[in-house]
Structures are given as C-alpha cells and as structure tokens.
Amino acid sequence: MTGYNSNGDVATSNANGHQNGHNGSSNNNGNRQLTADYTAQENHTNNINSQEKIQCYLSTEELRALRVMNEDTYPYEVIQEIADFIVKGSNMRPKIGIICGSGLGSLADIIQDAKVFEYEKIPNFPVSTVEGHAGKLVVGNLEGAVVMAMQGRFHFYEGYPLAKCSMPVRVMKLCGVEYLFATNAAGGINPKYSVGDIMLMHDHVNMLGFAGNSPLQGPNDPRFGPRFPALVNSYNKELINKALEIGKQMGIEANMHVGVYSCLGGPTYETIAELKALRMMGVDAVGMSTVHEVITARHCDMKVFAFSLITNKCATEYSDKKDDEANHDEVMAVAKNRQKACCELVARLIRQIQASS
Ligand SMILES: O=P(O)(O)O[C@H]1O[C@H](CO)[C@@H](O)[C@H]1O
Numbered sequence: 001m002t003g004y005n006s007n008g009d010v011a012t013s014n015a016n017g018h019q020n021g022h023n024g025s026s027n028n029n030g031n032r033q034l035t036a037d038y039t040a041q042e043n044h045t046n047n048i049n050s051q052e053k054i055q056c057y058l059s060t061e062e063l064r065a066l067r068v069m070n071e072d073t074y075p076y077e078v079i080q081e082i083a084d085f086i087v088k089g090s091n092m093r094p095k096i097g098i099i100c101g102s103g104l105g106s107l108a109d110i111i112q113d114a115k116v117f118e119y120e121k122i123p124n125f126p127v128s129t130v131e132g133h134a135g136k137l138v139v140g141n142l143e144g145a146v147v148m149a150m151q152g153r154f155h156f157y158e159g160y161p162l163a164k165c166s167m168p169v170r171v172m173k174l175c176g177v178e179y180l181f182a183t184n185a186a187g188g189i190n191p192k193y194s195v196g197d198i199m200l201m202h203d204h205v206n207m208l209g210f211a212g213n214s215p216l217q218g219p220n221d222p223r224f225g226p227r228f229p230a231l232v233n234s235y236n237k238e239l240i241n242k243a244l245e246i247g248k249q250m251g252i253e254a255n256m257h258v259g260v261y262s263c264l265g266g267p268t269y270e271t272i273a274e275l276k277a278l279r280m281m282g283v284d285a286v287g288m289s290t291v292h293e294v295i296t297a298r299h300c301d302m303k304v305f306a307f308s309l310i311t312n313k314c315a316t317e318y319s320d321k322k323d324d325e326a327n328h329d330e331v332m333a334v335a336k337n338r339q340k341a342c343c344e345l346v347a348r349l350i351r352q353i354q355a356s357s
C-alpha cells in the first residue's frame with residue numbers, strides 16, 4: 001500500500017503495515033549497476049521492506065519502476081491525493097491535458113509560466129523508462145488556457161498494467177481537465193501516408209482489448225464512470241474538423257489525414273503478416289500507446305482529440321530492404337523534425353477552444 005507523507009515524499013508500507021519513507025531522490029544518470037542484492041541496495045537508500053530479493057542489473061529508475069509496478073491499482077482516493085498535490089503545487093486548475101508522444105516532448109516546452117513536476121517527485125506516480133519520454137509533468141498557460149502536459153507516457157511494454165499506464169488521465173480528470181489531447185508517434189500502414197504526415201485519429205482498433213486486456217479491468221468505481229462505457233463517438237468530431245481547418249490555414253492539409261490507429265503491446269515492431277492483417281482490418285497507423293488513455297478518458301467523460309505523427313512507413317510486403325525495419329532512433333528523429341508543426345497545431349486548436357468557451 002502506498003500514500004504520501006506531509007513532505008510529499010512517497011511513503012510505502014510493507015505487508016506488516018510499517019511505513020517506509022522514500023525521498024524520491026533517485027539519481028537520474030541512468031547508470032546501470034549490478035544490484036546483485038536488490039534488497040541490500042534498497043535497504044541502504046530507501047529503507048524498504050527486506051522481504052523482496054531480486055538479483056538483477058537495473059538502474060535506479062528501473063528499480064523504482066519495478067517497485068511502483070508491483071503496487072496495487074489506484075483507488076479513487078489515491079488519485080485524488082495525486083491531483084491535489086498537483087493543483088496545490090502549481091496553484092493552477094488545468095482545463096486541457098496533453099500527453100506528448102515519443103520525441104514530441106517539445107509540446108510542453110511552449111507552455112508559459114510553467115510549474116514542472118518530475119514524475120519521481122510526484123507521490124505514487126510511475127516513472128518513464130523510454131527514451132524520448134522525459135518524465136515530467138508541466139502545468140502552465142498555453143494560448144489562454146491552463147494546461148497540464150505529460151512529457152512522457154507509460155507503455156504496457158514497460159511492464160505497467162494498462163490501468164497504471166492510463167492512471168494519469170484520471171489524475172487529469174480530478175485536477176479539472178475537460179479535454180484530453182493525446183499524441184503519439186506511429187508507423188504508417190495506409191500506403192497513402194508519408195513520413196512526417198499527421199493523422200488525426202477518428203477511431204481505433206484495440207488489439208490489446210481483443211486479447212482481453214483493458215485499463216478498466218477490475219472493479220468499476222462509478223465516481224469515474226459506468227461499468228460498460230460506449231466508445232462509438234470517442235474522438236470529438238468538432239475538434240477533428242477544427243484541426244482540419246487549422247491544417248489548411250497552416251498549409252499542411254496535403255500532409256494531414258483522418259484515420260484509424262491501433263495499439264499493439266510492443267516493444268517489438270510488427271511483422272509483415274501482422275501489418276497486412278492490420279491493414280485488412282482498416283488500420284491506417286500503428287503504435288504502442290494512446291488507446292488505453294482514450295478509453296480511460298472517455299470512461300470519465302472527457303472530450304478527446306488525438307493524433308499520430310507518422311514517423312515511419314510500415315512495409316506490408318516482404319523484401320530484403322533494411323529500410324523496412326522500424327527503429328526508435330528514426331522515430332525520434334522524425335518527431336524532432338516535425339515538432340514545430342505539431343506544436344502549432346496543438347496551440348492553434350487550444351486557442352480556438354478558448355475562443356469558443
Ligand atoms: O506512442 P508513443 O509513446 O509516441 O511511442 C511510440 O514510439 C515507440 C516506438 O518507437 C513506442 O513507444 C510507440 O508507442
């Protein structure tokens with residue numbers, strides 16, 4: 001069980017109910033060391049329950065991730081505590097939540113009067129373990145709206161259950177957020193898509209859901225939403241239309257599409273057979289995120305706008321070309337190149353939301 005103490009430090013209690021303090025001061029150098037005895041190191045730094053024994057090579061961040069991963073799912077009260085911590089700590093009540101995709105962290109850099117929270121300092125928050133996901137929550141002003149942006153999201157393949165991956169969406173809700181802007185880097189399956197294009201999501205195929213996995217699995221807390229939420233109108237049409245109009249104004253309409261995204265578990269990129277199958281199912285772009293965040297947002301009745309930056313073209317035919325192999329360096333490089341256009345799209349859309357409210 002976890003909570004946080006009055007200093008905002010993470011406090012864990014072990015099976016015997018003994019409280020342990022953790023000052024969240026794990027170094028950020030990502031240095032790997034042979035933690036031949038996890039317990040010994042953790043006892044030394046964090047005074048944690050000595051029953052856990054893991055022999056492994058892990059960085060300090062990964063050790064913390066492992067600990068957070070093994071915690072219980074998040075009850076309403078814990079999410080409320082996290083939200084209170086952010087609202088009090090920033091003295092702001094955000095209306096729009098933004099999740100920055102791989103390499104798209106600069107979406108948060110355009111926020112003004114920003115109050116930045118490192119994930120590891122937020123009580124009960126998971127940590128980012130993926131390159132291109134800085135692990136910071138930024139609260140501030142953007143185009144006249146108070147926004148909160150996650151520079152770094154949580155993925156299933158990092159080892160977090162889906163409910164934990166999308167838990168920050170519920171934090172957003174309890175902070176007062178009405179709109180979720182979810183962004184991602186994705187592979188283009190639709191042959192008409194080019195690298196650098198932006199696909200506005202108007203639907204998704206939930207492959208993890210097909211396999212029996214959902215962020216809403218387990219007891220339903222009606223304070224968030226209903227047991228059986230409908231998803232047919234998940235992606236807000238008005239926002240899609242506004243974004244298309246903005247695309248025209250920016251002169252990028254030829255590089256903008258409206259399409260269907262699918263999330264696979266990763267961390268492997270897809271095989272040719274899988275990509276062929278996805279295409280036959282009507283999928284236009286594929287990634288390893290976003291869908292569970294959208295489900296969680298719709299469950300608690302947030303308006304959703306989401307887009308994919310096409311960072312690579314997915315091959316759907318067999319060939320020997322090395323170019324056909326997706327890689328994360330390429331994903332981040334393309335995202336970096338296109339971050340200006342993505343930032344502008346987000347900023348202009350927020351301006352319009354503000355103007356019409
Ligand atoms: O969806 P985001 O977080 O943008 O990241 C995408 O990029 C990574 C693969 O390169 C995967 O994590 C995939 O989901």
Ligand code: HPA
Binds near residue numbers: 185186269286311
């Ligand atoms: O081709 C891809 N597949 C899955 N996830 C991705 N994220 C960026 N590109 C891809």
